[in-house]
Amino acid sequence: MSEVLRNTLVKLQALIGLIGLAALTPLLILAAILSRLIAKLCRCPKPKSIEGEVAVVTGAGHGLGRAISLELAKKGCHIAAVDINLSGAENTVKQIQETYNVRAKAYKANVTNHGELTELNNKVVADLGPVTVLINNAGVMLHRNILNPDPADVQLMIDVNLTSHFWTKMVFLPPMKALRKGFIVTISSLAGVFPLPYSTAYTTSKAGTMAHMRALRMELALEKQKNIHVTTVLPTFLRTNDEITQMSNTIGIEEIYPLISGEEVAHRVVEGMLRGEHEITLPDLASVLYRLLFLLPIDWQMRMTLLLTGSRFKEFTKMRS
Ligand SMILES: NC(=O)c1ccc[n+]([C@@H]2O[C@H](COP(=O)([O-])OP(=O)(O)OC[C@H]3O[C@@H](n4cnc5c(N)ncnc54)[C@H](O)[C@@H]3O)[C@@H](O)[C@H]2O)c1
Numbered sequence: 632m633s634e635v636l637r638n639t640l641v642k643l644q645a646l647i648g649l650i651g652l653a654a655l656t657p658l659l660i661l662a663a664i665l666s667r668l669i670a671k672l673c674r675c676p677k678p679k680s681i682e683g684e685v686a687v688v689t690g691a692g693h694g695l696g697r698a699i700s701l702e703l704a705k706k707g708c709h710i711a712a713v714d715i716n717l718s719g720a721e722n723t724v725k726q727i728q729e730t731y732n733v734r735a736k737a738y739k740a741n742v743t744n745h746g747e748l749t750e751l752n753n754k755v756v757a758d759l760g761p762v763t764v765l766i767n768n769a770g771v772m773l774h775r776n777i778l779n780p781d782p783a784d785v786q787l788m789i790d791v792n793l794t795s796h797f798w799t800k801m802v803f804l805p806p807m808k809a810l811r812k813g814f815i816v817t818i819s820s821l822a823g824v825f826p827l828p829y830s831t832a833y834t835t836s837k838a839g840t841m842a843h844m845r846a847l848r849m850e851l852a853l854e855k856q857k858n859i860h861v862t863t864v865l866p867t868f869l870r871t872n873d874e875i876t877q878m879s880n881t882i883g884i885e886e887i888y889p890l891i892s893g894e895e896v897a898h899r900v901v902e903g904m905l906r907g908e909h910e911i912t913l914p915d916l917a918s919v920l921y922r923l924l925f926l927l928p929i930d931w932q933m934r935m936t937l938l939l940t941g942s943r944f945k946e947f948t949k950m951r952s
Contacts, residue, residue, distance in 0.1 A: 678905035681814070682707030685759045687751070687803065689742050689795075690769030692719020694871030695818065697726070698893035699766055702901045704731040708764060711755040713738045715769075734759055742769045742795035743787075748802045756806075763810060764904075765803045767796050767817040767840070772875060777829040777948060785832040792836035796843055804859075812858040816904050817844050821865045821912065824921040825936065828944050841865065841910075848909060862904045866896055866913040882943040888914060 670676075686703045690696035692714030700710050704727045712727075712735060714720040720737035727735040736758050740751045755762055770792045773784040796817060807813030822830065823837035844863040851859050868879040871893040879890055896913055903911045912918040924932050 676906055678902065679907070680706075681764060681905065683709070684763045685709045685711065685755065685761060686764035686766060687711045687713055687755060687762050687799075688766040688768060689713045689740075689799065691723050691766075692716045692721075692737075695869060695893045695896055696766070696768040697723045698871070698897035699768060699816075699900060700735075701727060701730070702894075702897040703764065703766075704733045704735065706901065706905070707731075707733060709733050709759045710735040711738055711751075711759060711762070712736070713740050713742075713751060713769075715739065715741050742799065743790040745798040745801065748798050752802050752806075761806055761810065762803050763807060763813045765799055765807075765813070765815045767799055767815070769795065770818060770820075770836075772830065772833050772872075774830070774874075774878065780832070788832040789836050792833065793839045793843075796840055800847065807859050808854075808856060811856065814860050814862070814904050815844070815847070816862045816864065816900060817841075818900075819844075819863050819865050821867045821917055821921075823865055824912075824917075825924075829948055837865075860904065860907040862900070862908055862911060864896070864900050864903075864911045864913070865917070867891060867917065869893060869896060878947070882940075882947045884943070887939070 681703065686700075686708045688696050688700045688703070688710060691700045691710070691712035693716070696712075696714070697719075700712050700723050704710050710724070710727055710733065712720040712723045714723075714737075717737060717739040720739070724735045724737045727733065736755075738751055738754060740747045742748065752762065771788055773780075773788060775781060775784060800815070804813075804815070807815075817840050819840045820833070820837040822834045823839075823841045826834045826838075841863050844861050848861045851857075851861065867888055868875060868884050868890050869892070870876055870890045876890060879885065884890065891913055899911060899913060910918070912921070924935060927935065
């Protein structure tokens with residue numbers, strides 16, 4: 632068979648596949664909505680217990696990381712509070728110990744450094760036991776010069792928000808695979824699906840983490856590791872970080888959707904994690920909105936987004952340049 636004929640047949644096969652999928656789509660959407668409704672109504676699957684398990688929470692010294700650490704401790708989980716800022720992590724541990732009857736310890740580690748994470752795992756295993764819950768929360772959003780960002784800031788956002796998740800996966804996943812159980816939660820952002828102009832490194836890093844976790848979930852399914860759950864969280868702007876709260880106020884984000892507290896996100900994240908949810912958007916409605924937007928041609932997606940937010944970002948650039 633000639634190459635031209637073979638290529639034509641392959642293209643024809645792809646076209647037939649596409650037509651078949653388009654014809655099936657309404658049925659698949661209906662089935663997905665029904666299964667979601669049933670799951671919501673009967674609150675199934677039942678949440679798993681993490682009592683007595685050990686969690687590593689990165690960026691646990693402040694904001695959302697601290698709130699998630701407290702929420703996990705409430706479920707009876709022992710906590711390794713990890714942060715580049717040791718005093719923040721120690722403060723989190725103090726709050727846990729004042730309220731919950733679990734073991735908690737603060738560790739100083741930089742998530743961008745694979746060697747430090749390997750050492751961290753050794754210490755946590757010796758102090759608390761094998762890690763079966765990993766919360767990839769540490770993240771940075773820098774806006775020092777948004778029109779002409781410093782290359783070091785771009786590099787740092789990619790390293791902390793994206794590359795570090797490869798290192799934590801390499802260090803903490805193999806023992807989970809050996810135990811055939813675990814939870815990996817990755818804090819991405821709605822910026823991963825609704826790109827933020829003038830925050831391209833942040834947007835890219837958050838879209839990257841979502842793609843990374845989607846691929847990892849498929850790998851675990853292929854390896855029949857059905858008791859290792861991967862949850863990606865895509866929140867809107869939060870009230871956890873003063874600088875980001877100030878930026879959100881500047882661009883009027885509150886007029887589109889109110890900022891969410893770290894405690895509210897932490898509660899939703901831990902509940903979702905224990906039920907094995909794959910992706911959690913906050914607010915929930917955003918998951919429908921971004922899927923609808925993705926059905927539009929790319930130029931219309933951009934027009935719609937700019938219509939809603941364009942003037943706010945213009946204001947932001949004026950104030951930051
Ligand atoms: N704040 C928001 O509006 C918002 C919105 C969506 C997603 N998020 C994401 O949620 C996560 C937490 O955000 P937050 O608002 O609580 O941030 P935060 O700045 O309050 O806390 C982040 C913590 O991470 C630590 N950290 C930073 N770099 C580190 C490194 N290299 N190694 C170890 N620890 C490091 C910091 O010391 C800090 O304690 C981040 O991934 C962020 O991108 C935040």
